[in-house]
Each structure stands twice: as structure tokens, then as C-alpha cells.
Amino acid sequence: MEEKKESLNFIEQIIEEDLASGKHNGRVLTRFPPEPNGYLHIGHAKAICINFETAKKYGGTTNLRFDDTNPTTEDTEYVDNIMKDIRWLGFDWNGEALYASDYFGQLYEYALDLIRKGLAYVDDSTPDEIAAMKGTPSEPGKSSPFKSRSVEENLDLFIRMKNGEFADGTRVLRANVDMTSPNMLMRDPIIYRIKKEHHHRTGDEWCIYPMYDFAHGQSDSIEGITHSLCSLEFIHHRPLYDWFIEKLGIFPSRQIEFARMNVEYMITSKRRLLKLVNEGYVSGWDDPRMPTISGMRRRGYPAAAIRTFCDKAGVARRENTIEINLLEACVRDEMNRTSQRAMVVLDPVKLVITNYPEFEIEYLEAENNPEDPDGGHRKIAFGRELYIEREDFMEDAPPKYFRMTPGADVRLKHAYILRCTGVDKGSNGEINTVYATYYSDSRSGSDTSGIKPKGTLHWVSAQDAMECEVRLYDRLFTVPDPVRDEDTDFLSFYNKESLRTLSGARMESGLQHCKPGDQFQFLRQGYFCADPDSTPGHLVFNRTVGLKDSFAKEVKS
């Protein structure tokens, strides 16, 4: 094998340097730390891939840790969905899922330690006062009058905070760092607050809860996380992250920040996604148009395609917006290899083959997947009356139209070559029936006709085919970046045609036994998957993504 010069992303470079220097004895442990207060989306998928795949590459593992330090917003309901989504994406964490709340006791001890070292104090100021004393990014803050309390008084007050002697919001514990720091986060950040609320795991055991900065890094440290990979927005937290580790003298996890991934036509703001759901722009968090993992799953995006997409998007530290067509290319590439072919006519028009025996039915052999030699074959019914796609007939066709048009030859996939002989139109000009004759010696597999038509159409037997519902999904927004302008409501870019429902589609009858989640390529149409809304008598298919269509492109120009 040729020696391949594999290029490393900057995180891998750091890890390889650590490996080379013998840091942590070559151990690599990462973590994925979701807050259980919402659904995972494409941005999380990226973070999941980076954390799990990076660790795996270096023989390490990844912890799943729920960052559940705010009882007001968090709930067990989200925990289960998050675990389901991560597993579906194809990743498995180290042992049981972990929780920051498991460390509340230890975190409390750390706080006591800081107080004893004179590095934390109880502040009785109101939230407004604390905010006012914080200063601004360009002006230094001012010290709280409570900053100089004695260790004994701080200890006493903090223990009483913990014992529930004070009302919510009346006191906080702050780290004693530097009110003049240009980094706002170093200006004596609040590390504990009083919240007499029920926690989804610890119940009513605690009435004080640590803030993110006093929970995340310490949790990393407790678990022995070697590389704590997070997005760029936490970069200003790193000095604090390191400060706590140093002052507490605990295991030195290292925080490394990467740029989060943005994708055209997708938004990831929890607030905005919630608005789409609550105001009925989509059917729910798993609407196939949503950028949530559950939405993409229902849409039919294969997990492997999402993983490939995240890999191909790369990892760096600059702002980025990935083109949606990269995602679609990954989805097509995966589904082309894996999905069974089927013939479904989305917008049917009747076709009668006038020289074909009236009551005859032939069963023709069709390959299930030309990309898969072991994919096998199936039989499909053929007869005198068929349905073809309405847009596959044109009475007055331009020269490069290779489909059904009077006087022209065209191949029916897996079947015969036809010559279009005429058309029957209603009074309004609508096409009712297309007429053709067939060449009996042109049957697929035993074609001796010598005719080479330019076009091949998909079709279904009028007698054998069954009705189904097809949902055509398109981008949720009319512009690639609907949130670029703060002054314009992103909903003004909502794509009203992002869902088109077709109720009269006709599918080859073999499809009737498919189960929700089954994926197909509908010949010449695109990739589809059976939706959970399907019932035995009424199948519903979602269009995952269309086929590349160079004809449509040509027509447009």
C-alpha cells in the first residue's frame, strides 16, 4: 500500500503532540455534554461526530454527560430522546450515561475549598447591582462591598445557603478572581445560585445549584476527560476553566474550541425552532423539514450520510457555512448504494397500448439495485393499460425531449419499446389518455428489435398498481441564511412550498409490505422513505432528496 499522507485537523494535531510527549500516558477520553432541555440538531450531530470519532481514532472513548445544572429548564423526557438520537447516529458512549448532577456533592466540596482559600465569597447584592458592578467590555468592573468578607463568614453563609435558609436570588457565591479583567467572565463570576426547585434527578436534595463554569470543567476533571472539545463561543471561558483546575489542584482536562458548523437553509437556534413548531410552520420537532436529528431521520437521511457529511465539512476555527448540496450529495451517494429501486408514478396519466392483448398480464423481471450485484430481482406486472408520469408526455415537444411524444419511440423501463400514436384530450385541453403501440420483440432482456430510443420511462400497471401518498419536501426557507439580518423576521423567508402533498400517486404493488423507515429510490424521481404516518392500507412516502436532474437544469437555461 502506498504511504498516504493523511492530513490532520488541528485537534488531531494537538492530540498527536500529546501522544508524542506521553501526556496522560497516551490516554484519550472525550465527552459529549448536552443539556437535557431540547432536541438535538445538525450542529449537535457535528459535535457528536467530532467527539466520538476523534476519541475512537486514537483508541479512546467518549463519555455522554448530561449537563443538568439548571433544574428550571431540564427534564428527563429530553434525556431519552438525546440518547436515542446519538445511538441512531451510530455512536456508543462509555458505560452508563453520566450526569453533572452526580457531582453536586463533590462540586459543593470544591466550593468550600475555594472559600477556605479565600478564592470565593458570598455576595448579597441584587442581580441588578451585580450587573452594574460588572462594568462593560471596555470598562473595568467594580468590586462588590461583600468581596472582603472573612473566610469564616463566607463559610457560614454558604452552608446556610445550602441549608435553604435564604430565599431564591438573595445571595450567590462568586469566585474571587479579578473585577478589572478585560475578560468579562473573569470578573468574579457567579458559581452558585439559590434555586428551590425540583431537579429531575436529585429531586429536592439541593436548593443551590452550580453555574456552568463551576460544573462543566470540574465534571471534565472528575471524569478524567483529556480533551474537552467545544465550540468557539466558549473560548472566553477557557481562562476560567483553567483557573478553577489550577486553584482546586484537580486533574487538568484541556478545553479545545472548534468552529461550529452552519448549514445553508438550516437554522439551529432553539428559540426559532420552537417558534416553527409552536406556530405550526412544521408538524413537530421531527417534521422532515426540521434540522433536528429526529427530523432528518424521518426525512430519510441515512445516519451514515450525516456522518460522512460532518467528516467532509471538516474541522477548523473559522466561521463557516456548508452548502446544502454537500449534504445532499452525501445522502445520494449513500442511498444510491443501499436503497432498493421501485417504480412509482407521482402524477399519473393513463397510457393505453392499443396493440397489446386486452386481458393479458405479463410479469417482468426488474433488478432491485443495479449498484448491488447481490440485490436480487423482483417481478412487476405489465399490461395493456398503464400509468406514466404526466410530465413524461408532451404533445408538442422541443427537439431534446426524449420522452413520450406522438411519433416518437421510447423505452419503458424493464419492459417494451413503445411508439406514441396519439392522445385523447378533454374539453379544457387536459390530457386524458395517451395511446401507443408496442414492439413485441423489444422486451427487456430479449430485445431483438434493434431500436435504440433515447429515453426510458418509469410506469406502473393500471390494474396492479396501488394508490399511495407522497410528500415532496423542499428547503424550509427561500434563502440560504434566513437569520443573517437581525431586523428581518426569519419567518418571512419561510418557504410555503417546502411541503407538497400528492395524494393520487400510484406505486408498484410490491411496495405495499414496506415498513416505516424503509428507504427506496423511486426510479427517475429521487430517494424516498416510508413515513411513520403510513397505515397498512395507506402508505405515505417522504421524498428524502431528488435525483440529480441535468434535464431540468437544461430546460431552465
Add this chain to the structure above:
RNA sequence: UGACCCAUGGUGUAAUUGGCAACACAGCAGAUUUUGGUUCUGUUAUUUUAGGUUCGAGUCCUAAUGGGUCAACCA
């Protein structure tokens, strides 16, 4: 009027760490094709600017410009 991060084809990411700027997707042109799909071939297009160090700079230094981030008892 502060601090921090970032700047390479249309998009994204590389460049063996100072030595001929490449890969993927997109685009364009062609070949193949019983899916206007797939596959294959070819092709267009790239280092923000100005200085400096150096035999040599995408890479190092300085500045400018542009973009991003930071003032929740959220994470």
C-alpha cells in the same frame, strides 16, 4: 471604544510545519448508460492589503482592513 478568535477557488478543508497551492462538493464540456440516475474523462476558478525577516513566505513578525465573539443567578 477594551479583550479575544479568525482570514486560502463559488463553498468547505488541506499544503509533509519556511521549499512547485491541492482534495471534495458545486459549475462547465464530453463519453458511457434500458433511470436525463450511476460511472468515467477533461476543464474553469484560490492565498484580504501594506510593510518586514529570509536565498525562498499561504505558513514567521508588525500594522491595516474585513468578519466573528464577550456585559443571563442559561449552557
